[in-house]
Structure formats: C-alpha cells, structure tokens
Amino acid sequence: GLLQPSTGSVKVFGEELTGINKRAGYMFQSEALMPWRSALQNVIAGLQYRGMEEPEAKQLGEEWLARVGLQGFGDRFPHQLSGGMRKRVALAQTLILDPDIILMDEPFSALDIQTRQLMENEVLALWSAKKKAVLFITHDLDEAIAMSDRVIVLSAGPGTHPIGEFVIDLERPRDVAEIRSDPRFVELHQQIWSVLRDEVLKGYQQQKKIA
Template sequence: MPDFALEFLDITCTFKSPQDPKQPQEHGYTAVANTTLRIRAGEFVSVVGPTGCGKSTLLNVGAGLLAPSSGTVQVFGEPLPGINIRAGYMFQSEALMPWRSAIDNVMVGLQYRGVPDAEARRQAQAWLQRVGLGEFGERYPHQLSGGMRKRTALAQVLALDPDIILMDEPFSALDIQTRQLMENEVLELWAAKKKAVLFITHDLDEAIAMSDRVVVLSAGPATHPMGEFEIDLPRPRDVAEVRTQPRFIELHSQIWSVLRDEVLKGYAQQLKKAA
C-alpha cells in the first residue's frame, strides 16, 4: 500500500467572477495556489488558517467535489478521477435528513451502496451504540441535542468504513464541554482503526490536541501552506488534560507565531471588503 492516503500536488483553484463568467480563468479569484500537501495512511492532520483562506476549498478538492484549476489529487497513489469514494466527509453543519430517524440517517449511505436493509440497520445500530446513541435510534434530528446530532453525523460517516475521513470544522457550533467530549470520542474511534484524517479547524488548541501534524495556511487569496508542525505529544490523549502539558504550550507558541500574522492579514482583508 502506498505511504500516502491523500496527496494534493501543486493544487491551484481559481474561480471566475459571477459578474463576468466569460472572463479568462486566470483573471478570476484564486482561492488556493500551488499547494502541495500529503496525508499518510493512518495520520491525523489538521489544517488551520484565517477565515476565508480556502481551507474548505482544499477539503472539497480532496473529496472530489471540486476539480482544481491545475495540479492533481492522488488517493493511495492513484489519480482521483471524480468523487473520492474512499473518503467520508463530515460537514460543518450536519447533513442529516430531517424526515429520517437517527438510525435511518446512519443507514442511508449503506443502502446507497447496496447493503440489504436488515444488514444496514444492524450496522447502523452498532455504530449508534459506539457513539453513545444506542437508545436514540428512533428519534428524529429535531428531537436530538446539538451534540447528539453531531454523534449521529459521525456514525453516518464511520458506518461506511472510509479509508480517509474529511472533517470541516465539525464541532465549531458546540459548547466547550460537548466539543471536548466529541473530540475525545473522535480520537478514540480513530485510534481503533487509524484512518487517514484531514481535519479543518479555526481552533489551534483543538488542532494541536488531536493531531499528528498541523499545517498552517496563509491568508487568502492564493492561500498556500506557510508551515508544518509535527505534534509529538504522547497518545492516547485527553484533549482537556493535554493542554496543560509544557510541550503543548511550547507547540502552541511556535505555531501561533506563524499563524498570528496570517490571521491579522485575513482580518484586515475582511475589514477592507466590509468598508
């Protein structure tokens, strides 16, 4: 098996202006420029950067939902021809169908893959059990708390047993206590099977606490990696307890020294747009 589960090789993403869709692509808005990023099989990588810098664009490229303007994406050493069928995607807002119960939401991906209903239900129930929702399978999304909906969405992704997990700020809307519980649950489930994870977050503490490696992106437009940091904190980790360790504080200081300037640039650009 190739060393890398997911590779972004010299990726550039340029979007045409909606005011002038006939303009040459090179005159549009470049969200991501000349970006190379590799995620090893079994590695947990977090990407941090200023608001609007193109983090989600990069994730969509990795999912095969967006074709880059130039560059290539490889999945386990093979070019990605379209949708990344070896990846599961956990969105920032839950992609739960409100008319389906929790167990029916978890089943749906298995059903699309042709798994018989009875077996899909059995597997879905097992995953709900693993994320602490074994007794809540018949409840609908509006009957679940925010944390419970996130657990359902997580079970929905993991039930497909993807080789790569893409996560786009999945816990940003949760309160701090629920967020830390979810972070620890993800780490526990990840440790059991060691899938490749590409995790997008605005929270540097979260990125350090969870990851093997943290990648800092520059402010947009034309975002690109500004630095990569190996996170050598011992595992297993508790995301609350690890933040008190001297090495965590040292890593935070090192990464923030790179990230801070980019956040200030991004903030200045947002103010300029609003003016």
C-alpha cells in the same frame, strides 16, 4: 472528486482520482442530516445507497449509534436531538462506511466547549481503534494541537498556501482537556502561534474592509 482541479491532478493512494472519491468520508461544519429520516435511518443512508440489505444495515447502524453514545435514540428525528447528539449522528453516518480517508471541515465549531471536547475525544478513540487517515480543518489552535500528529498552517486568503508545518510529538492516547496543561503543548502552541498570528491579523483586516 466533487470538483475537477483547474490545474494538475489529484492522486489517492498513488492512483489518479476519477469521479467521486469512494475511499473518503466527509463530515462538514453544517450537518448533512435529512430531517425526514430518524437518527438510525440517517446513519444507514450511505449503506442503503451502496445496496446493503435493510436488516444488515440496521444492525450496523445500531452498533454505530451505540459507539457514539446514542444507543436507544435511533427512532428520534434530528429536531428531537441536541446539537451535540446531531453531531454524533453525523459522525456515525460518516464512519459507518469505513472510509480509508476521513475529511472533517470544522465539524465541532458550533458546539459548546464541553460537548466539543467530548466529541474530540470520541474521534481520537475511534481513530486509535482503526488508524484511518484524517484531514481535520479547524480555526482553533488548541483543537489542532490536541488532536493531531501534524499541523499545517495556511496563509490568509485569497491564494492561500502552506506557511508552516509542525510535528506534534505529544504522547497518545490523549485527553484533549488534560493535554492542554502539558508543558510540551504550551511550547508547541507558542511556536505555531508565532507563525499564525500575522495571518490571523491579515484575515481580520480583510474582513473589516469587506464589512
């Protein structure tokens, strides 16, 4: 709902979308934390915009900070938190609104591998508790396979379009680090990479021309 489609239409749960999609929550690659607000105040911002009373919003905010492992950090400001902790605040900020659809655009790409795997497992745990619809954009094939039920491969731009779709039939619950040694994971990785390889090379060549 942030942009109007140039052609066609957008439907959410069978209904045509008009205005902002209030059933979706967004978590982007770059943080949307407000530097003048504490972690708790950032988490409850959306609830406040919806008109929830302050005491109720704060109670929910504290509960969500605890769920993402930040109990006791509610009074810290973003500059006082590590990159991984700020991502946890952003995750709580998104999920506290209980969206039916969660849109995640490379949310963990800037994190070190250990923190990234912890965050991925947290998302999986939170997802398994409520079974929300999650659309997760990533350039990391391991991340895509480890977290997903379905992986859709897009062509290199411009004019990107789907060129492959794979069902990820790995058992749940999963640990994103341990699942990488599963023989089926290795098999899926080889299958998807065979489709993705040429597109990665195309994208690389395009970047070289621009540079």
